[in-house]
Amino acid sequence: MSHVLSPHTEAPSAASPGVPQTAPGGEHARAEELPPGTVTPGAPGLPGTLPPTLRDELVAFRRDLHMHPELGNQEFRTTAALTARLERAGLRPRVLPGGTGLICDVHPGLDDSRHDGRPMLALRADIDALPIPDTKTVPYRSTVPDRAHACGHDVHTSCVLGAGLVLADLARQGQLPHSVRLLFQPAEEVLPGGAPEAIEAGVLKGVGRILAVHCDPRVEVGRIGLRTGPITSACDRLEVALDGPGGHTARPHLTTDLVTAAAKVAAEVPALLARRVDARSGLSLTWGRLQTGHACNVIPQRAELSGTVRCLDLPAWRAAPDLVHAAIAELSTLYGAKSTVEYIRGVPPVVNEARTSELLQDAMTARRGSHAVEPTEQSLGGEDYSWYLEHVPGAMARLGVRPPGEQRSRDLHQGDFDVDERAIQVGVELFTAAALLGDGA
Numbered sequence: 198m199s200h201v202l203s204p205h206t207e208a209p210s211a212a213s214p215g216v217p218q219t220a221p222g223g224e225h226a227r228a229e230e231l232p233p234g235t236v237t238p239g240a241p242g243l244p245g246t247l248p249p250t251l252r253d254e255l256v257a258f259r260r261d262l263h264m265h266p267e268l269g270n271q272e273f274r275t276t277a278a279l280t281a282r283l284e285r286a287g288l289r290p291r292v293l294p295g296g297t298g299l300i301c302d303v304h305p306g307l308d309d310s311r312h313d314g315r316p317m318l319a320l321r322a323d324i325d326a327l328p329i330p331d332t333k334t335v336p337y338r339s340t341v342p343d344r345a346h347a348c349g350h351d352v353h354t355s356c357v358l359g360a361g362l363v364l365a366d367l368a369r370q371g372q373l374p375h376s377v378r379l380l381f382q383p384a385e386e387v388l389p390g391g392a393p394e395a396i397e398a399g400v401l402k403g404v405g406r407i408l409a410v411h412c413d414p415r416v417e418v419g420r421i422g423l424r425t426g427p428i429t430s431a432c433d434r435l436e437v438a439l440d441g442p443g444g445h446t447a448r449p450h451l452t453t454d455l456v457t458a459a460a461k462v463a464a465e466v467p468a469l470l471a472r473r474v475d476a477r478s479g480l481s482l483t484w485g486r487l488q489t490g491h492a493c494n495v496i497p498q499r500a501e502l503s504g505t506v507r508c509l510d511l512p513a514w515r516a517a518p519d520l521v522h523a524a525i526a527e528l529s530t531l532y533g534a535k536s537t538v539e540y541i542r543g544v545p546p547v548v549n550e551a552r553t554s555e556l557l558q559d560a561m562t563a564r565r566g567s568h569a570v571e572p573t574e575q576s577l578g579g580e581d582y583s584w585y586l587e588h589v590p591g592a593m594a595r596l597g598v599r600p601p602g603e604q605r606s607r608d609l610h611q612g613d614f615d616v617d618e619r620a621i622q623v624g625v626e627l628f629t630a631a632a633l634l635g636d637g638a
Contacts, residue, residue: 230619243563244372245363245629247622255359255625256618258282260337262351266326266344269384269391272297275324279358279381286365290379293398298324298383298391300400303364304376312376316405316637319378319591320628321582322357323350323385332612347614349412349598354381356410356596356624363629375636378404382581388434388543390581396588405637406553407591409582410624413573414607416597418617421561421627422573423594425554427546430479431514432579433506434541437462437525439489439534443498452496458532459489459500462525469524479509480517481577500534505543507577514545546575547583550590557594560630565623578609596624 247255258278267275276297283290283301289309290301305311326346331339339345361379380400384391401407416422439462441453449457467482474480482504489500506521508514518540529536561570573595582593598616607614 245633247625252622255355255621259351259355263337263346264340266339266341266346269325269387270297272324272383286362299381301379305368305373307368317376317378317403318632318637319380319404319407320357320360321380321407321409322353323382324354325384325386330612333615348609352412352616355621359625360628377632385581390544392581392584401588404589407585407589408631409593410596412598413595414599416595417599417601418597418620420569420571420597421594422571424573425549425551427548427575429547429580430577431508431545433543435504435506436539437502438537439500439529441534444496446494446496453533455497455500458534462528463487465528466524473520474513478513480513481507544579544581545583547580547593549592553590553592556631556635557592559634560627563630564626596620
């Protein structure tokens with residue numbers, strides 16, 4: 198694997214766009230402390246907590262990103278903001294080859310020569326937004342039409358940035374025991390995600406273990422959801438075209454009835470797959486689009502179907518393309534239609550490695566108490582963080598962002614999605630504790 202990352206030589210000034218010093222409107226953003234009883238004091242003697250001034254700065258940083266969302270592989274402003282802030286802290290970020298996303302290593306003493314060659318612990322954040330409108334009424338609402346940080350990537354980014362700044366301060370004080378890599382990855386929302394290209398660029402070179410969080414509106418702020426083993430699902434995209442000669446609806450026996458063929462494929466392929474894989478694998482094909490025909494008395498010449506294939510475990514995910522191709526071919530042949538199948542690989546499941554999950558649990562317990570870690574179920578959502586775990590052990594925690602007492606959960610990928618910003622402090626302190634309690638080995 199080649200390491201082709203390039204150093205960023207020109208840093209935007211502190212006044213550059215994307216390097217917020219205050220919250221929108223000129224007032225410092227404030228994130229109130231979590232209320233008494235929500236958390237317990239951190240472990241005595243464990244450094245790396247978040248100072249109030251930095252906490253407020255990170256909230257302002259998150260709001261600035263929220264106001265200026267950028268889609269996958271277009272995150273130039275976000276990358277510039279991160280680069281400038283890390284350089285102000287005395288670090289040397291390196292932008293990824295595509296010009297968006299970056300890595301930044303924090304070494305003991307902030308000295309590259311202090312890296313002893315041991316595998317590093319990496320902290321990963323995704324930095325892209327979604328192509329949907331922001332429907333909230335807040336001062337930091339998106340200023341870009343039909344673009345929104347509706348998945349919490351602005352929070353993930355702020356957490357890893359904050360952890361890097363805290364760890365850099367510990368390094369200056371001689372309290373950072375080993376090197377840590379910050380990884381800000383573009384294009385998570387674009388199948389198969391930006392992770393494969395980042396890996397190809399060498400972001401895992403020297404890394405032995407990797408950590409991440411993902412916002413979860415079902416989990417109350419001050420807590421994380423955690424499990425060992427699969428925590429997300431595989432997700433692929435499927436495009437199917439059925440073709441035939443077409444004809445008159447008065448004479449379906451003289452042609453290929455593509456409407457019936459498409460209906461049978463839509464209904465029976467998922468049922469057929471359910472009998473060809475272990476039910477415990479959770480393989481699920483769901484159609485999102487079926488389009489054919491223009492007139493009530495004309496049998497069309499083409500039908501199109503689009504959908505997703507989701508799967509709970511790796512063996513079934515690896516077998517899914519062949520199974521889907523075979524099932525569609527059998528049914529379309531049965532009804533005399535010619536099928537063309539485009540199976541677009543998405544992402545495998547995120548499978549949390551046991552030792553890394555324990556590290557996250559220990560880190561959260563040290564910061565907030567054992568009650569702040571709750572079990573979580575496997576999600577049917579996809580996450581390209583899974584590609585890193587094909588190379589190194591790692592784990593992802595679900596970061597609670599739901600305000601205490603709020604009954605309605607603002608779901609991900611919706612225009613009204615928002616978070617309790619106190620989650621940023623929780624994420625930073627989780628990452629810093631993990632970096633102090635564990636390493637990349």
